[in-house]
Amino acid sequence: MSGEGWIPVCDAADVPCDGVRRFDHGARSFAIYNLGGRFFATDGHCTHERQHLEDGTVMDGIIECPLHMGQFDIETGEALAGPVCIDLETFEIRNESGRLYLRL
């Protein structure tokens, strides 16, 4: 897959089940999630104080920031629990034959 803003990320198998993995592209950094075989992508940095979410905790479709325990809905990016109040940007992601692609 190429064009239309799709960029290769990694193999789907490289994202742990119910876990998160960091992906950097140019000046941007993303968090890639595997929720029981469904994949999602958000901006990699918490909207509170820019802590990267790669070390956060994934639980029941929520990512908890490791610094101050703010929480976001992984699928929608919605800020759910303080101190975060600004939603995370989300991105389309596709699994093509076991390879993940993210749309910028």
Ligand code: FES
């Ligand atoms: S940096 Fe994420 S909750 Fe503060």
